[in-house]
Amino acid sequence: MAAANEGFRALDEKSLVEYIKSTPALSSHLGEHLDGLTVKEVGDGNLNFVYIVVAPNGGSFVIKQALPYIRCVGESWSMTKERAYFESLALRQHGSLCPDHVPEVYHFDRPMSLIGMQYLKPPHIILRKGLIAGVEYPLLAEHMSTYMARTLFFTSLLYRSTLEHKREVAEFCGNVELCRLTEQVVFSDPYRVVEHNRWTSPYLDKDAEAVRGDNDLKLEVAGLKSMFCERAQALIHGDLHTGSVMVTADSTQVIDPEFAFYGPMGFDIGAFLGNLILAFFSQDGHAGQGNDRESYKQWILKTIEETWNLFQDKFISLWNEHKDGNGEAYLLSIYNTPELQVLAQKKYMNDLFHDALGFGAAKMIRRIVGIAHVEDFEAIPDASKRADCERRALNCAKMLLKERRRFQAIDPVISAIKEIAST
Amino acid sequence: MAAANEGFRALDEKSLVEYIKSTPALSSHLGEHLDGLTVKEVGDGNLNFVYIVVAPNGGSFVIKQALPYIRCVGESWSMTKERAYFESLALRQHGSLCPDHVPEVYHFDRPMSLIGMQYLKPPHIILRKGLIAGVEYPLLAEHMSTYMARTLFFTSLLYRSTLEHKREVAEFCGNVELCRLTEQVVFSDPYRVVEHNRWTSPYLDKDAEAVRGDNDLKLEVAGLKSMFCERAQALIHGDLHTGSVMVTADSTQVIDPEFAFYGPMGFDIGAFLGNLILAFFSQDGHAGQGNDRESYKQWILKTIEETWNLFQDKFISLWNEHKDGNGEAYLLSIYNTPELQVLAQKKYMNDLFHDALGFGAAKMIRRIVGIAHVEDFEAIPDASKRADCERRALNCAKMLLKERRRFQAIDPVISAIKEIAST
Numbered sequence: 049m050a051a052a053n054e055g056f057r058a059l060d061e062k063s064l065v066e067y068i069k070s071t072p073a074l075s076s077h078l079g080e081h082l083d084g085l086t087v088k089e090v091g092d093g094n095l096n097f098v099y100i101v102v103a104p105n106g107g108s109f110v111i112k113q114a115l116p117y118i119r120c121v122g123e124s125w126s127m128t129k130e131r132a133y134f135e136s137l138a139l140r141q142h143g144s145l146c147p148d149h150v151p152e153v154y155h156f157d158r159p160m161s162l163i164g165m166q167y168l169k170p171p172h173i174i175l176r177k178g179l180i181a182g183v184e185y186p187l188l189a190e191h192m193s194t195y196m197a198r199t200l201f202f203t204s205l206l207y208r209s210t211l212e213h214k215r216e217v218a219e220f221c222g223n224v225e226l227c228r229l230t231e232q233v234v235f236s237d238p239y240r241v242v243e244h245n246r247w248t249s250p251y252l253d254k255d256a257e258a259v260r261g262d263n264d265l266k267l268e269v270a271g272l273k274s275m276f277c278e279r280a281q282a283l284i285h286g287d288l289h290t291g292s293v294m295v296t297a298d299s300t301q302v303i304d305p306e307f308a309f310y311g312p313m314g315f316d317i318g319a320f321l322g323n324l325i326l327a328f329f330s331q332d333g334h335a336g337q338g339n340d341r342e343s344y345k346q347w348i349l350k351t352i353e354e355t356w357n358l359f360q361d362k363f364i365s366l367w368n369e370h371k372d373g374n375g376e377a378y379l380l381s382i383y384n385t386p387e388l389q390v391l392a393q394k395k396y397m398n399d400l401f402h403d404a405l406g407f408g409a410a411k412m413i414r415r416i417v418g419i420a421h422v423e424d425f426e427a428i429p430d431a432s433k434r435a436d437c438e439r440r441a442l443n444c445a446k447m448l449l450k451e452r453r454r455f456q457a458i459d460p461v462i463s464a465i466k467e468i469a470s471t
Numbered sequence: 472m473a474a475a476n477e478g479f480r481a482l483d484e485k486s487l488v489e490y491i492k493s494t495p496a497l498s499s500h501l502g503e504h505l506d507g508l509t510v511k512e513v514g515d516g517n518l519n520f521v522y523i524v525v526a527p528n529g530g531s532f533v534i535k536q537a538l539p540y541i542r543c544v545g546e547s548w549s550m551t552k553e554r555a556y557f558e559s560l561a562l563r564q565h566g567s568l569c570p571d572h573v574p575e576v577y578h579f580d581r582p583m584s585l586i587g588m589q590y591l592k593p594p595h596i597i598l599r600k601g602l603i604a605g606v607e608y609p610l611l612a613e614h615m616s617t618y619m620a621r622t623l624f625f626t627s628l629l630y631r632s633t634l635e636h637k638r639e640v641a642e643f644c645g646n647v648e649l650c651r652l653t654e655q656v657v658f659s660d661p662y663r664v665v666e667h668n669r670w671t672s673p674y675l676d677k678d679a680e681a682v683r684g685d686n687d688l689k690l691e692v693a694g695l696k697s698m699f700c701e702r703a704q705a706l707i708h709g710d711l712h713t714g715s716v717m718v719t720a721d722s723t724q725v726i727d728p729e730f731a732f733y734g735p736m737g738f739d740i741g742a743f744l745g746n747l748i749l750a751f752f753s754q755d756g757h758a759g760q761g762n763d764r765e766s767y768k769q770w771i772l773k774t775i776e777e778t779w780n781l782f783q784d785k786f787i788s789l790w791n792e793h794k795d796g797n798g799e800a801y802l803l804s805i806y807n808t809p810e811l812q813v814l815a816q817k818k819y820m821n822d823l824f825h826d827a828l829g830f831g832a833a834k835m836i837r838r839i840v841g842i843a844h845v846e847d848f849e850a851i852p853d854a855s856k857r858a859d860c861e862r863r864a865l866n867c868a869k870m871l872l873k874e875r876r877r878f879q880a881i882d883p884v885i886s887a888i889k890e891i892a893s894t
């Protein structure tokens with residue numbers, strides 16, 4: 049423990065300034081006059097400390113530091129600060145594959161578990177907050193489908209050789225503590241009695257109990273958990289909910305990949321789509337004062353539909369572009385006719401679609417009956433109204449998890465969501 | 472390359488004696504009088520050099536050395552000698568889990584890529600040779616099912632924690648060159664035109680061409696290849712054909728796990744069963760001189776059936792024994808009723824069965840139309856007769872690969888094999 053913490057000290061707004069002054073990779077972004085720096089801690093996330101640093105000349109960056117525990121729980125729930133290392137690796141790799149949608153990393157200090165990165169300036173806000181406020185982002189589906197298609201395709205065996213793949217898989221096995229946290233809070237705790245689970249009680253008591261007693265659901269979850277633990281399909285973000293995306297009308301930026309590792313692609317796609325579905329079901333709780341949110345709900349559903357369809361198109365385009373590259377999975381000498389290529393791609397995308405629906409559903413369930421809830425619902429003050437929204441989301445998730453294989457496209461999923469919403 | 476080969480020299484029967492004399496971990500097995508040592512190179516395998524060392528007092532061991540290329544091809548096909556390191560790790564881990572069926576490792580020298588291990592004395596012979604000779608091994612199914620159940624169960628997430636799992640997965644990612652070889656010779660080359668492919672020509676020319684033109688088959692193979700590359704389910708042997716098993720009437724020993732890594736369990740089970748099916752289809756080529764091999768063929772089929780059924784029983788028994796252990800996959804607090812446990816086990820075993828059939832079939836196909844053939848067929852001198860045997864095996868494999876999901880138990884698989892044999 050002593051060795052692991054060598055060279056580490058937790059910074060605060062004051063000591064951070066000294067750190068910046070002695071770190072050229074950071075201070076070089078701020079011009080001459082470092083004395084007028086403003087430093088503000090803004091970490092609203094669950095795990096880490098985030099500081100916005102702005103200099104008088106307008107230069108700026110963000111500093112994110114991981115402490116050896118989970119911020120929102122406290123020192124009692126320890127968590128390796130090495131997560132910052134994997135976050136920096138993922139930001140850099142995903143950033144080089146998709147620079148338009150990932151903040152640039154300026155500096156990484158491993159002993160300090162400290163990342164210096166591009167400040168995503170106002171009006172950037174966290175997407176989840178925009179969704180709660182009812183703001184439409186016309187480019188969201190376009191941007192997120194690009195981000196997911198590029199980061200997932202280029203880190204998979206559709207593009208990579210086996211040599212590159214196994215080297216990277218081995219490296220990211222080091223992020224095991226974060227994987228273990230996901231295993232626990234996504235795939236285990238919602239399905240058993242544990243103290244830190246919570247839900248809108250007493251309204252959802254029976255619903256939470258039903259989740260714990262649903263054998264079909266638990267068998268499906270076991271399959272998804274195995275896939276999460278065992279299947280090194282691509283370098284996934286690992287925490288791609290709507291709180292890990294910052295947006296303006298024309299910019300979409302993905303932050304916070306500290307859970308990154310080689311896992312199933314469907315986990316990222318599902319996280320994003322599942323959180324959009326949660327946002328959809330929460331809207332009735334935010335309706336009022338002359339805004340029934342009906343047209344906004346339509347926009348969310350359209351965004352879900354477009355995100356998947358655009359993702360699919362872009363992913364297949366990348367595959368076609370690189371089909372004679374180093375990718376080990378589908379060698380051109382074997383999958384050697386247009387007809388066979390189309391069949392292979394259809395099968396691949398169909399499996400991936402079912403994975404995404406399954407993982408998305410699991411992520412929805414855990415936000416309703418597990419430890420960590422989402423502001424989309426938490427911001428609904430009336431508990432009974434909130435419970436009604438949550439119950440519909442939960443029923444939708446249970447259906448998707450158990451019946452996902454009957455869906456062959458996103459349209460019927462949208463129809464099914466609408467139907468549940470009307471109950 | 473210089474650094475990688477530091478401390479390495481390829482031994483021969485003479486220099487090996489000097490090496491032994493200066494290595495107490497070896498010489499201690501041989502008593503006082505090292506001058507009367509007999510050393511004999513017996514490597515009949517494809518990749519490495521194997522020496523049997525016997526001292527006048529009866530002390531003995533086997534020395535296996537990996538050279539930085541593939542023995543049967545020559546220096547033109549280079550292959551990391553680090554494979555010996557992974558072989559030694561796997562021998563030790565599998566050996567500690569199943570000492571009755573794995574030779575003991577006495578010594579490992581990493582720079583020399585040299586393993587010293589227990590000599591499996593005569594009458595031990597390679598199982599494949601026994602199968603060609605028509606010898607029955609009444610304990611084979613019992614022993615192999617124990618070996619597979621124990622090595623696979625205890626290295627999977629049914630027994631292991633995520634921390635142990637990811638650490639081991641990362642380590643065995645280092646055996647990437649051997650994985651890549653399997654990807655090429657099992658999952659790729661048989662399905663495309665490459666120079667080193669061969670088959671009993673001209674008899675099987677059309678059959679080999681049909682394999683390369685079979686879209687359904689190639690789609691199924693892609694799925695299996697993905698699973699092989701991506702799914703870290705357990706520490707598998709990686710080359711568990713009947714040439715990696717040495718037997719007597721009452722002993723069964725598994726050697727040669729140099730392809731070991733964290734992969735899908737079905738790959739091992741399928742390798743063993745698939746090679747038994749090859750042995751079955753080769754029998755007609757060895758019939759004659761008053762032995763029609765009919766009862767022997769029945770014994771092989773019974774062994775296939777018993778191996779799977781015993782494996783399944785033993786694997787589930789281990790699961791039940793350890794269901795409240797550290798295994799991450801099925802937590803007792805979630806899978807908390809006997810009914811649900813049975814459902815989970817049935818689903819798991821059914822999926823594993825289909826994986827085994829698929830991988831077994833892929834291993835059969837590559838032995839008929841790929842680079843490396845099996846003695847079971849090669850020992851049939853009459854090419855036309857050999858081709859008839861091989862064609863039936865190939866048809867069986869194609870059927871299993873494409874239709875494996877319709878089999879819910881081993882019995883109907885046996886019936887299907889019999890039916891193809893009667894064509």
Ligand SMILES: Nc1ncnc2c1ncn2[C@@H]1O[C@H](COP(=O)(O)OP(=O)(O)O)[C@@H](O)[C@H]1O
Pocket residue numbers: 090091092093094095096097098110112151165166167168169174291292303304306
């Ligand atoms: N590059 C950035 N630019 C602007 N704000 C950021 C940036 N990175 C993080 N933030 C702010 O800090 C908050 C927490 O960051 P995040 O990386 O999600 O930390 P955590 O891992 O603790 O969840 C974000 O919700 C966002 O408001």
Ligand SMILES: Nc1ncnc2c1ncn2[C@@H]1O[C@H](COP(=O)(O)OP(=O)(O)O)[C@@H](O)[C@H]1O
Pocket residue numbers: 513514515516517518519520521533535574588589590591592597714715726727729
């Ligand atoms: N422990 C042992 N005891 C007796 N014979 C052995 C032993 N290990 C290997 N052999 C003999 O050497 C041959 C080649 O060994 P193997 O490990 O299969 O090498 P390769 O990796 O080259 O295939 C085996 O077929 C067997 O005849």
Ligand SMILES: [Mg+2]
Pocket residue numbers: 093094291292304
């Ligand atoms: Mg965050």
Ligand SMILES: [Mg+2]
Pocket residue numbers: 146147148149150151152
């Ligand atoms: Mg950028």
Ligand SMILES: [Mg+2]
Pocket residue numbers: 093094095287304306
């Ligand atoms: Mg985070």
Ligand SMILES: [Mg+2]
Pocket residue numbers: 516517714715727
């Ligand atoms: Mg061998």
Ligand SMILES: [Mg+2]
Pocket residue numbers: 516517518710727729
């Ligand atoms: Mg070998």
